Amino acid sequence: xxxxxxxxxxxxxxxxxxxxxxxxxxxxxxxxxxxxxxxxxxxxxxxxxxxxxxxxxxxxxxxxxxxxxxxxxxxxxxxxxxxxxxxxxxxxxxxxxxxxxxxxxxxxxxxxxxxxxxxxxxxxxxxxxxxxxxxxxxxxxxxxxxxxxxxxxxxxxxxxxxxxxxxxxxxxxxxxxxxxxxxxxxxxxxxxxxxxxxxxxxxxxxxxxxxxxxxxxxxxxxxxxxxxxxxxxxxxxxxxxxxxxxxxxxxxxxxxxxxxxxxxxxxxxxxxxxxxxxxxxxxxxxxxxxxxxxxxxxxxxxxxxxxxxxxxxxxxxxxxxxxxxxxxxxxxxxxxxxxxxxxxxxxxxxxxxxxxxxxxxxxxxxxxxxxxxxxxxxxxxxxxxxxxxxxxxxxxxxxxxxxxxxxxxxxxxxxxxxxxxxxxxxxxxxxxxxxxxxxxxxxxxxxxxxxxxxxxxxxxxxxxxxxxxxxxxxxxxxxxxxxxxxxxxxxxxx
Amino acid sequence: xxxxxxxxxxxxxxxxxxxxxxxxxxxxxxxxxxxxxxxxxxxxxxxxxxxxxxxxxxxxxxxxxxxxxxxxxxxxxxxxxxxxxxxxxxxxxxxxxxxxxxxxx
Amino acid sequence: xxxxxxxxxxxxxxxxxxxxxxxxxxxxxxxxxxxxxxxxxxxxxxxxxxxxxxxxxxxxxxxxxxxxxxxxxxxxxxxxxxxxxxxxxxxxxxxxxxxxxxxxxxxxxxxxxxxxxxxxxxxx
Numbered sequence: 001x002x003x004x005x006x007x008x009x010x011x012x013x014x015x016x017x018x019x020x021x022x023x024x025x026x027x028x029x030x031x032x033x034x035x036x037x038x039x040x041x042x043x044x045x046x047x048x049x050x051x052x053x054x055x056x057x058x059x060x061x062x063x064x065x066x067x068x069x070x071x072x073x074x075x076x077x078x079x080x081x082x083x084x085x086x087x088x089x090x091x092x093x094x095x096x097x098x099x100x101x102x103x104x105x106x107x108x109x110x111x112x113x114x115x116x117x118x119x120x121x122x123x124x125x126x127x128x129x130x131x132x133x134x135x136x137x138x139x140x141x142x143x144x145x146x147x148x149x150x151x152x153x154x155x156x157x158x159x160x161x162x163x164x165x166x167x168x169x170x171x172x173x174x175x176x177x178x179x180x181x182x183x184x185x186x187x188x189x190x191x192x193x194x195x196x197x198x199x200x201x202x203x204x205x206x207x208x209x210x211x212x213x214x215x216x217x218x219x220x221x222x223x224x225x226x227x228x229x230x231x232x233x234x235x236x237x238x239x240x241x242x243x244x245x246x247x248x249x250x251x252x253x254x255x256x257x258x259x260x261x262x263x264x265x266x267x268x269x270x271x272x273x274x275x276x277x278x279x280x281x282x283x284x285x286x287x288x289x290x291x292x293x294x295x296x297x298x299x300x301x302x303x304x305x306x307x308x309x310x311x312x313x314x315x316x317x318x319x320x321x322x323x324x325x326x327x328x329x330x331x332x333x334x335x336x337x338x339x340x341x342x343x344x345x346x347x348x349x350x351x352x353x354x355x356x357x358x359x360x361x362x363x364x365x366x367x368x369x370x371x372x373x374x375x376x377x378x379x380x381x382x383x384x385x386x387x388x389x390x391x392x393x394x395x396x397x398x399x400x401x402x403x404x405x406x407x408x409x410x411x412x413x414x415x416x417x418x419x420x421x422x423x424x425x426x427x428x429x430x431x432x433x434x435x436x437x438x439x440x441x442x443x444x445x446x447x448x449x450x451x452x453x454x455x456x457x458x459x460x461x462x463x464x465x466x467x468x469x470x471x472x473x474x475x476x477x478x479x480x481x482x483x484x485x486x487x488x489x490x491x492x493x494x
Numbered sequence: 495x496x497x498x499x500x501x502x503x504x505x506x507x508x509x510x511x512x513x514x515x516x517x518x519x520x521x522x523x524x525x526x527x528x529x530x531x532x533x534x535x536x537x538x539x540x541x542x543x544x545x546x547x548x549x550x551x552x553x554x555x556x557x558x559x560x561x562x563x564x565x566x567x568x569x570x571x572x573x574x575x576x577x578x579x580x581x582x583x584x585x586x587x588x589x590x591x592x593x594x595x596x597x598x599x
Numbered sequence: 600x601x602x603x604x605x606x607x608x609x610x611x612x613x614x615x616x617x618x619x620x621x622x623x624x625x626x627x628x629x630x631x632x633x634x635x636x637x638x639x640x641x642x643x644x645x646x647x648x649x650x651x652x653x654x655x656x657x658x659x660x661x662x663x664x665x666x667x668x669x670x671x672x673x674x675x676x677x678x679x680x681x682x683x684x685x686x687x688x689x690x691x692x693x694x695x696x697x698x699x700x701x702x703x704x705x706x707x708x709x710x711x712x713x714x715x716x717x718x719x720x721x722x723x
Contacts (some may be wrong), residue, residue, distance in 0.1 A: 008498055015705065015708045018708065018712050019708060019712070020709065022711065022712050022715035022716060023715060061698070062693060083538045104498060127511055129560070130556075130560045130563060131559065133563060133564070133567070134563050134567070137567040137570070137571070141567070141570050141571055141574055144571075144574045144575065144578065147576055148581065151568065151581050151585075154585060154586075154596060155596060155597060157582055157585060158577070158581075158582075158583060158593075158596055158597055160578050160599060161578060161579065161582055161594050162597070163523065164574070164578055164579075164592060165516075165522070165525060165526070165529070168526070168529040168533075168571055168575065169516060169529055169532070169570070171533065172512065172532030172533045172535075172536060173508075173532070173565075174536075175532075175533055175536030175537065175540070175564050176535060176536040176539065178503075178540070178560065179536050179537075179539035179540040179543060179557070180534070182504075182543050182556075182557045182560075183539065183543040184542070186547055186554065188556050188557065191565070231596075233597040237597050238545050305517075306575060343584040381549065393531065405546050470523075510681060560680075562675050562676060565675060565696055566672050566673060566675060566676070567670060569668050569672040569673075570669065572665070572668065573665045573666075573668065573669050576661060576665055577665070584658075591633055
């Protein structure tokens with residue numbers, strides 16, 4: 001069995017769930033949720049058994065378009081994990097979400113994430129822009145539906161329209177960029193583009209034009225400047241599980257493509273390498289600032305997390321601009337992957353708390369956090385860890401991720417970008433700690449304990465433990481992401 | 495004689511018109527049409543580049559295969575997009591961009 | 600040779616100039632007058648307008664048109680497939696048949712979904 005079988009299984013399961021719901025409309029929400037969560041869990045288990053074999057390969061008919069390297073396997077695993085968590089969150093949020101759908105049913109909500117997951121997994125292994133485009137659009141179009149799913153809520157509908165318009169805009173820009181890249185290099189595969197760009201006779205201006213459009217189009221998917229303005233609005237309007245999926249899943253899938261694209265564009269002897277690096281540095285620094293500074297004034301936690309998502313995307317773009325870092329012994333792709341792996345537990349944990357508050361009939365503002373320390377000490381502690389980690393406090397996962405980014409900026413002496421990143425991190429400390437203070441203030445809050453089911457307790461505990469473990473002992477993950485030999489070989493080649 | 499440049503100029507004009515429409519228009523349906531125009535600009539450039547990159551007397555078909563995918567993806571996007579816009583119209587009785595300004599910080 | 604086009608140019612200048620001047624005058628002069636709802640309503644032989652000028656289409660048309668566009672455009676993949684079908688089978692075996700079969704069956708699932716959800720039901 002190959003990894004491809006698992007992806008096909010997920011997509012087929014999604015279709016089967018649609019069919020079940022279409023032919024048996026009376027089927028209970030619980031059964032559908034159980035089927036999709038069970039299916040994803042099975043896929044995850046199968047994935048770990050398959051991916052651990054060195055020999056696991058892809059079937060012959062997809063080999064021209066896909067390649068399984070360590071990065072692809074990592075992102076495929078990440079997609080499965082986040083899909084599983086999101087499906088679980090959807091199940092937890094189902095009682096309040098079903099109030100906002102037209103017929104009170106949530107059928108597509110349990111099948112679309114499976115299709116999105118298959119799309120993200122294909123994207124992780126894609127080696128040419130055609131496959132990237134199709135997988136990316138499979139994910140994006142499914143997300144249009146997911147964001148606008150609770151369409152009796154005006155906010156969700158508005159978020160859906162905004163996401164739709166800007167998403168379609170980025171698709172148009174992406175296609176235009178691909179066209180010019182193809183025009184300049186005559187190839188649509190990452191290898192071919194990289195090889196053509198290394199030749200001095202390739203014309204520079206069309207390649208630069210294509211690269212700029214391509215990066216802008218992909219920048220939308222990862223919430224980077226100049227297409228970052230949709231993020232807070234869509235995060236606020238979309239249902240909580242969908243926001244979680246957007247902020248981790250969609251971003252991770254976007255970054256795997258961005259990693260491969262940037263690697264192809266700034267490969268050795270690339271004629272547009274310096275320009276693309278400069279562009280990425282400016283975009284990254286701008287993204288950090290545009291994410292961090294407005295976040296200071298936010299009252300809604302969902303908007304706050306939206307701005308935080310923008311600033312995290314900024315750090316990741318800075319890491320990509322740097323290329324390999326000798327000080328940390330990691331490739332830029334490895335640093336990005338590590339950062340995203342740390343970003344997953346902290347973001348999911350923050351959204352889990354929001355979901356619990358929402359199910360308990362509360363809002364999504366920072367003031368709704370008040371008294372959480374008394375109402376549920378476990379959840380308060382877990383949320384504190386998550387927010388501290390998002391801010392980048394030492395001994396949490398978020399710190400290690402940020403540290404790698406700062407190290408590689410220092411490595412390449414990009415001081416301007418370093419200053420912007422530091423300003424962003426400092427602002428981050430302010431707004432995350434404002435939320436932490438709210439958790440432990442008791443003023444004007446209710447004292448009744450929160451209703452928490454056992455799954456939420458276990459989930460919060462596990463996520464919190466992961467945050468601490470990755471913060472204290474990051475070596476194993478670091479090693480699986482980067483083979484030290486690769487970096488040493490690349491470093492000596494420079 | 496029509497050369498590659500002619501096609502690229504048309505494609506560039508289409509793209510700019512689409513972008514200008516997206517920025518300037520107030521009606522979401524018109525904005526959506528402008529977005530489709532931008533996609534068509536990309537498609538035109540792809541086909542033109544592909545047609546004029548001749549090896550052994552045959553054009554390079556790689557990019558044209560991508561155009562198939564962009565056309566179908568655009569159709570899927572339109573279907574989902576129109577469904578969302580119709581849902582918006584049903585609740586707000588308007589498809590003006592002013593109808594979607596509630597989400598603000 | 601270009602002189603032959605001079606009348607055309609003059610025509611364009613006069614036409615656009617006339618339009619611009621009229622618009623400008625109406626803006627300049629019209630600003631002083633008071634606007635009321637009655638003044639702004641459309642004039643129809645002195646009768647009050649009864650309803651919106653453009654009748655609204657039922658949403659059913661849009662749904663059916665959308666579905667048509669979707670299923671219609673997917674055929675784009677079957678044309679190149681059918682062109683190389685015979686040669687490909689002779690050279691590489693029947694894999695190409697099953698790939699198209701899986702593609703069409705996904706479309707079939709989508710069609711059944713639309714049908715069961717009542718998207719094709721004209722009465723409701």
